[in-house]
Amino acid sequence: MAREGGLKLLGLTVSPFVLRVRMALQLKGLGYEYIEQDLFTKGELLLVSNPVHKKVPVLIHDGKPVCESLAIVHYVDEVWAATGPSILPADPYERADARFWAAYADSKLLPAWVGIMWAPTEEERAEKVEDTLTAIGHLEEAFGKCSNGKAFFAGDSVGYLDLVLGSQLFWFEALQKMFGVVVIEEGKAPLLAAWVKRFGQTDTAKEVVPDVDTAVQYLKKLQSHRPGSTVAQLLS
Numbered sequence: 001m002a003r004e005g006g007l008k009l010l011g012l013t014v015s016p017f018v019l020r021v022r023m024a025l026q027l028k029g030l031g032y033e034y035i036e037q038d039l040f041t042k043g044e045l046l047l048v049s050n051p052v053h054k055k056v057p058v059l060i061h062d063g064k065p066v067c068e069s070l071a072i073v074h075y076v077d078e079v080w081a082a083t084g085p086s087i088l089p090a091d092p093y094e095r096a097d098a099r100f101w102a103a104y105a106d107s108k109l110l111p112a113w114v115g116i117m118w119a120p121t122e123e124e125r126a127e128k129v130e131d132t133l134t135a136i137g138h139l140e141e142a143f144g145k146c147s148n149g150k151a152f153f154a155g156d157s158v159g160y161l162d163l164v165l166g167s168q169l170f171w172f173e174a175l176q177k178m179f180g181v182v183v184i185e186e187g188k189a190p191l192l193a194a195w196v197k198r199f200g201q202t203d204t205a206k207e208v209v210p211d212v213d214t215a216v217q218y219l220k221k222l223q224s225h226r227p228g229s230t231v232a233q234l235l236s
């Protein structure tokens with residue numbers, strides 16, 4: 001992997017937002033310095049690089065910070081357009097559609113499954129499971145439409161939506177392990193269930209996705225800090 005001069009990533013191993021950026025850099029074959037952040041005690045570099053949200057990921061390219069995971073993936077795709085495969089679709093309509101579903105995955109699916117972890121009662125947990133499965137139902141339809149019968153959202157190889165949803169999959173495994181919730185069930189979302197298996201076999205997934213136990217351990221650590229801690233926002 002070529003190491004791109006002046007490329008640093010401020011991250012957190014268990015963050016799906018960070019993971020999608022690592023996946024994008026892997027797809028492009030770009031080397032970078034990875035700097036794990038302690039979000040319990042935020043360091044100076046994170047605070048000056050992302051003074052508005054103070055969140056990871058932040059990609060620092062030649063000293064200039066780029067914040068927000070989707071903006072970073074767009075940036076990587078544009079700056080290294082001639083390096084490796086394209087991440088976003090070339091066709092403007094498909095591009096707009098991919099952005100629509102990425103925003104949906106982050107604004108509806110992600111908060112729903114994070115809610116499963118933090119629900120104070122079993123009743124509220126069941127509601128969050130329902131919300132999660134509704135979002136998965138929409139994404140199952142989106143997969144059918146975007147993939148056009150091919151292996152990935154982007155067609156024959158991994159692209160934007162594969163990264164956006166693929167970066168959340170190891171947390172789905174953690175949810176199953178900790179709460180017995182099956183987020184992508186073969187009977188209800190057969191296209192996505194088959195995609196999960198294919199995605200797991202890609203170099204992108206194999207090289208950068210953390211072990212599910214890392215997520216389980218991190219969640220236990222977060223739970224011990226609730227309530228009233230800003231750490232509660234780590235996966236919000």
Ligand SMILES: N[C@@H](CCC(=O)N[C@@H](CS)C(=O)NCC(=O)O)C(=O)O
Nearest residue numbers: 015017055056057068069233234235
């Ligand atoms: N919309 C942001 C979300 C990033 C985010 O929520 N990062 C979490 C880690 S998973 C974080 O840094 N939280 C620190 C905090 O909330 O103080 C993105 O896409 O980059």
